[in-house]
Amino acid sequence: MAAVSQLQRQFIEYTSSLYNEGYLDDQFTQLQKLQDESNPDFVVEVVSLFFEDSEKLLNNLATALQQKIVDYKQVDSHVHQFKGSSSSIGAQRVTNVCVHFRNCCEEKNLDGCLRCLQQVKHEYILVRNKLEALFRLEQQILQAGGSIPMME
């Protein structure tokens, strides 16, 4: 019993920090509200799709920026997609970098774009690690027989 409440406290603290530090925003909460007994894995499923999508986009971006003649429209199109999907799951910091990235595309600023690529990759890896840690915590709580606390 003690283990469960300790894990639940950890979960609440961890989740709060993710919101406070801007890794996640309200959209993530919206996704959690869509999860119920008939769709118990909804959040993990959507986030997994986001991970797959993101990794493809990061590869596409790296390739596009390595071309002798960079097609900034193409780069912008990938960033637009990344901005959209990150915004849909509430990965706020990733979305913010994408906004800056699009400005660099508009200016056809190669150095700026390369820096943004590094930044967006960095933010993506951070949020991916944090979400995976969050899901692991959830699993631990469930396996210990507890329920996931509702965050308001």
Add this chain to the structure above:
Amino acid sequence: MDSSTKVGMKEEEERPHVLVVDDSLVDRKIMERLFTNSACKVTTAENGQKALELLGQGEDKHNNINHQGLKINLVVTDYCMPGMTGYDLLKKVKESCDIKEIPVIIVSSENVPTRIEKCLKEGAQEFILKPLKQSDVKKLRCQMQFTQPMKGRLCMGR
């Protein structure tokens, strides 16, 4: 907090059928859940071409055995899609004799007044900013209770 009501088998046929069109798999999945949660039946399409086929307006509609298409009560389409945009799809729907009465909602992550204006002018029922929330869908669901399409033009900004 509302709990989603379980829809009984006999109510299955009475649920409005929504066609969600978006090139993003993440967004298709989220929108499907949002609408299912509001007691709608959902079909998704990844582009405008597929959407038109599902609506019975595919390129070979005259040869298409299934030329009737699905009975769709609402189309919700992303604006920015490669190839046929949401705006192009909207135009095709509104130009077609068979399906022009179906309300079309345009969703977009970008708040561009000229874009909103041209979509509403072309006959979009509403323009909603992404990402969609459950409250947006609940409002749409209430509007679908009425058999007549909404005459007014609304823009839901945030």
